[in-house]
Amino acid sequence: MTARLVDIAAQAGVSEATVSRVLNGKPGVAAATREAVLAALDVLGYERPVRLRRGTSAGLVGLITPELDNPIFPALAQVIGQALTRQGYTPVLATQTPGGSTEDELTEMLVDRGVAGIIFVSGLHADTTADMERYAALRAKGVPHVLVNGFSPKVDAPFVSTDDRAATQLAVRHLASLGHTRIGLAVGPRRFVPVVRKIEGFRLGLRERLGLSPAEADELVQHSLYTLEGGQAAATALIAKGCTGIVCASDMMALGAVRAAREQGLDVPRDISVVGFDDSPLIAFTDPPLTTIRQPVQAMGQATVRTLLEEIGGTPAPHSEFVFLPELVVRGSTASGRRGGSAPAVEPAS
Amino acid sequence: MTARLVDIAAQAGVSEATVSRVLNGKPGVAAATREAVLAALDVLGYERPVRLRRGTSAGLVGLITPELDNPIFPALAQVIGQALTRQGYTPVLATQTPGGSTEDELTEMLVDRGVAGIIFVSGLHADTTADMERYAALRAKGVPHVLVNGFSPKVDAPFVSTDDRAATQLAVRHLASLGHTRIGLAVGPRRFVPVVRKIEGFRLGLRERLGLSPAEADELVQHSLYTLEGGQAAATALIAKGCTGIVCASDMMALGAVRAAREQGLDVPRDISVVGFDDSPLIAFTDPPLTTIRQPVQAMGQATVRTLLEEIGGTPAPHSEFVFLPELVVRGSTASGRRGGSAPAVEPAS
DNA sequence: AAACGTCCCGAAAGACCTTGCGGGAAATTT
């Protein structure tokens, strides 16, 4: 038994017409009367129609991320959420879960719920083996979207990314300047765009500083998972190959690398230098404080929102990739490498 | 120019009445006809009412958290999200933003979007000064909800909380066993339920181990913000009062406390022992590795989801508070306190 | 094969909301 306009009118002591005007935000109602009607509304528990709310919230924007375990994702979500809120939009975060919601399901759900736009962070657009038709379909449905940290020429949408090539190049240069001559790269599966880009930057750096060929560089690339354990495994392999400097594709992996080194009785940074990627929150407080490549999260988040809003507003910027330059943050996990280039004499712990 | 029922009826080749029935999920429409109407709906861009969303997922569940900066919230969100996914529900995370979305706005948005239930984490139910009517209203609307880490006897809903009393008591016992005789507590604003509970546990611990009166204990409580900077400020004050052991209400605050100690040239744990709260991810990797009180996030998340599902399913458990016992995780930020109880002789760094 | 029942859908009436118009009160001007 839902309340009707008549009931509200009676409660507020006005006519039906006035109530209707208030509910639709029409002019011609005195502020006091409007207040009275709104009060009566709440008294009777009347559900305000969406139109009335349009003033307060311009709409919903979906944000799809792969997980929340890596602190970079909550950090980005926070920045993007704040930027959206400032523009009057309400952010809704949907996280993929292994064995559960896929990106497509979440997208469909958000579209069904009438979102004004969607932001994909490290989604299937970053997977070179994925079908990019889904984004074309989304576009056909008229749902604006922006893709973060990934790229595919097949997709007609704006991209926002960190310059992964520059990132690894920066890391390699840093380690080389410290005297490291054997530098390894620990990254995720090869099918991801940021991974191949990081490898490119890695090759560039090794060629530039150590004169290694791409093939020689590839010997020093270890693929693994983006997790702590993944970093640990990759680092163990790289250390076995004699690396004294390890560049990791995420801070989580870097922590895993530190653990791997310690497990073998090696000290970071004395014996092994580790460079992370992301500069996640809290990462400055680790032991040792992690040297890492900072993604400009703030700038990227704001650019993403601005771009999406332009898409929504119908004044789309050119659909290119906005590339953000990362920054090397030197802290305590990197130090002078042993000269001479020989692998440290270690007997594995276990 | 919004599409009318007539238009849709024309597009679908049926009568207005049938369209109305479809839109309201009324019976008496053949499946094929229903499909046709829905198709016509999409063609004309008519926004479907939430009620008849495509039913691949059992439904949406909203999750409202205050922020994402403190890693405990993403961690909880991850656990709850996974548990929901396993049950066929889709989690949607909505985060409050300062100056933006309030809890009420987010709640309303989620209800409008037709969520099957809502989980509030550290929301207004934890604020003793907040009006609890909102939860009664939600209940009246038939939206099941579960409230995490907070409590109010005025609210008729299930609660899931960490035992804050036990937590601080545990921390105080630990520090006292290490020989600390001057122990401080750094917590958030007094109006929050977990804060008053932590203070109660703190008093209990100080009375039990050091024979202090509640009034004496209150002297050693410092209110601040839940952030790193808040912890730093509170710890600075507590150190000035001669405390050698500091119990913090979050890991972020504990990191702030460590920073405060170092700023004054003190070493953690040699001069000052710090105990955190949450056992957030990554916190084991800090320098020093933080001794902390672990919230049983996994168990709480699962219990929360189970309880919510029972509410949704119509077989509500008794609306009491499910209290989870926290666990002391001893790592490297606590050590023997100096005997004698005198404040350390320090000259402040700056 | 006829009779019956069930299911679906449209016509039309009714319920509900919106809006153009005019009256009247308060504020402002003369």
Next chain:
DNA sequence: AAATTTCCCGCAAGGTCTTTCGGGACGTTT
């Protein structure tokens, strides 16, 4: 203080959606 203007609000005539009712199509039973 009267005249004028402005602003609000209710009346009532629309417009839009919902629901009741009856008829027709199809399948089932006898």
